[in-house]
Structures are given as structure tokens and as C-alpha cells.
Amino acid sequence: MLPYATAGEAEAALGRALTWAEAAWFRYSATTSDYYLYCHHVVIFLVVYTLAPLPLAVLQLRAPAILLPYKLQPRVRLKPAAFLRCYVRTVRVFLLAMGPVQLLSYPAVKMVGIRTGLPLPSAGETAAQLAVYLLVEDYLGYWVHRLLHTKWGYEKIHHVHHEYTAPFGYVGLYAHWSDVLIIGFPAFVGPALVPCHMTTLWLWFLIRQLALLDAHKGFDFPLNPAKLIPFYGGAPHHDYHHRVGRKSQSNFASFFTFCDYIYGTDKGYMFHKASLAKLKEVAQNST
Numbered sequence: 001m002l003p004y005a006t007a008g009e010a011e012a013a014l015g016r017a018l019t020w021a022e023a024a025w026f027r028y029s030a031t032t033s034d035y036y037l038y039c040h041h042v043v044i045f046l047v048v049y050t051l052a053p054l055p056l057a058v059l060q061l062r063a064p065a066i067l068l069p070y071k072l073q074p075r076v077r078l079k080p081a082a083f084l085r086c087y088v089r090t091v092r093v094f095l096l097a098m099g100p101v102q103l104l105s106y107p108a109v110k111m112v113g114i115r116t117g118l119p120l121p122s123a124g125e126t127a128a129q130l131a132v133y134l135l136v137e138d139y140l141g142y143w144v145h146r147l148l149h150t151k152w153g154y155e156k157i158h159h160v161h162h163e164y165t166a167p168f169g170y171v172g173l174y175a176h177w178s179d180v181l182i183i184g185f186p187a188f189v190g191p192a193l194v195p196c197h198m199t200t201l202w203l204w205f206l207i208r209q210l211a212l213l214d215a216h217k218g219f220d221f222p223l224n225p226a227k228l229i230p231f232y233g234g235a236p237h238h239d240y241h242h243r244v245g246r247k248s249q250s251n252f253a254s255f256f257t258f259c260d261y262i263y264g265t266d267k268g269y270m271f272h273k274a275s276l277a278k279l280k281e282v283a284q285n286s287t
Contacts, residue, residue, distance in 0.1 A: 002030045002117055010118055022120050025199070034116045037198050038106050041205050042099055046091065048209050053169025056217050057083050060168050070219050072239040076166035086170045097177035098184060105188075113195030121197045133190030133204050134255055140186035141254040146265070148179065154246060157182070167242045172212035186254075211255055216242075231256040240269045 004010040007026055011017055018026060029037060059067060061080060068074045121129075148158035160176040175183065187208050191201055214226055215238040226234045233253060241251040250268040253259045260266035 001033050002026060004030065004118075014119055018118070019120070022118055025120055026118065029116060034110070034198075035106050037116055038109055038114075038201075039103060040202060041102055044202060044206060045094060045209065048206060049090070049094075049170070049173060049213075050087075052210060053172075053213050053217070056169050056219060060218060067219070070221050072218055072220055072235060073166040073243065078166070078168070082164075083168070083170060086164070086168075086174050090170060090174045093175070093177045093180055094173065098180050101181065108192075109201075112192045114191065114198055114201055115195070116198045121200055126196075126200050126203070129190075129194055129196045129200055130204055130207065132194050133187075134207075136190040136193065137186045137208065138253055138255045139259060140189055141183065142252050142259040142263075144182060144186060145252040145254070148182065149249065149252070159246065162242060162245050165242055165245050166218060167216035167239060168218045169213045169216055171242075172216040173209075215254075231258050233257045233260075237269065240272055244268065 002010065004013065004026070007018060007023060010022075010026055060071075060078065061083070063071060063074075147153055154162075157176050157179045161171070161174060161179060164171045164174065173180070187205070191204065196204070215233065215235055217235050218239065220234075220236050220239075224234065226232050232255060233251065237251050237253075237257060241248050244250065248268075250265050251257075251260055252265055257266065260269075
């Protein structure tokens, strides 16, 4: 909730006119409690998780022949019941496990300095903070993911996420309730170290969710914008992780590939890529 009764008071406090974004934020948040603003993340999750993977899920169910070369595991064709089961279970786990954590963690969010007032952060400030969050989450998430692939972690917790060896978008957040909490923890470390505005926090959660969905989408399209991001692993990188399953000791990183390269956990994947390239070359020469 903003400490200004009118936009004029806000402009007087800032010593300048409000930008269009700040004016829109003032109209929306002036009389809205900070706790309610923080709870928006639950709504963002449900909307994005429901709608973002839907087009690719339809392609998975009814992939025309022209798209099969871009499907990472073209021989696997799932039935609609598998998609529905994944979606329903993920939403239930989120609402029963992660949802209460989100709602009850508000005091910690305020303590670390997440703000809701004016001015809004600049584009440069937002980009710098998001870059920090990506790097922190990627590094911590790498080690958390490796821990979940130990014998105890996999058998007790992480095996649920690997029930689908050929992932699709909805699998990104499909997991045991404790897995959701453990894997989700690194995402909060960056904002705790470098506090931001509430709108940046929303954007960060949105980016992280979309990245998870992208990594599990099951397709590798040639014009994928993610291919323009340096060191971004994307769907091919993580699809191999699911294909190998329980025995996988490769490709643990969330976003980028440098941790897997530095710590040598990309060797199986690189061998796999080299083998595919060799088979493709042999096929072309035969033709």
C-alpha cells in the first residue's frame, strides 16, 4: 500500500512527474496491501502453468509429420490422460505445499527488503537484478539437483519428477511436494541477497517458471529465441537428463550449461550429441 492519497502527493514526494508505468502502478497498488500484492505470485503461477504449455501440449498429442524432426523423442506419443494427470497433480501439490509457503513467507520477504512503493526500478536496475538471480539460482540449483540424484534423494523424493522420461511442458513443475520446496529454495536466495521491487520479483518468478516449461517442452525448434541466449541449455540439454533417468549424472543445471561443463557433468550429453551427429553424417553420406 502506497503512503500517498493522490498521484499529486506521489509526484511531490518524488519531485517529478510519474512515468506511465508508475502512474499505472499507483492506480493499482495505492490502496492494495503489500501482502495481497505478494500473493499475486500464486495467481501468476496458476495462469502461466495452465496456458503457457498448452500449445505445445496440443502439438505433442497431434504432432503433424512436418514437426516430428523437431520432436526430441519422436517415438514417444502420450495419451491425453497423461497430460491431464500431470497437470492436476502439479496444481494440487503446488496449492497444498508451495502455496502455503508462499503465503506464510511474507514476513521474510519484507525483512529482506522487497519493496512495493515508488519509484519503480529502472530497466537497467531490473536487468542487473535478474541477471544476479539467474546466476545465483543456476549455481545453487545445480548442487541441489545433484543432491537429489544421490541414491537416497532420488529414491525418496526426485523419482517422481522422472516418471516422464519424455518430458513435455507440464512436467517442468511435476514433482514430489518436498522436491518442489527443495528445488524452489534457490530461487529465493537471489532476491534475499539483492532485494528488489515487488514487480521485479513477479518478473523473476515468471522468467523462472517459463524457463522450466521451456526446458521440458520436448521440442527443439530452429527459431527458438532461447538459442540466442549464451550458454542456455534449453530443451535439448534437459531432455537428455530425463531420457537417461535414474542413472543420469548429466545436465543438472537449471538455465545455463557452464556448471555442468566446469564440474564435468556434461560428458554423457556431449558423447550423446557426438553420436547423433555421426549417425546423421553417415545417413547423409549413404543418401
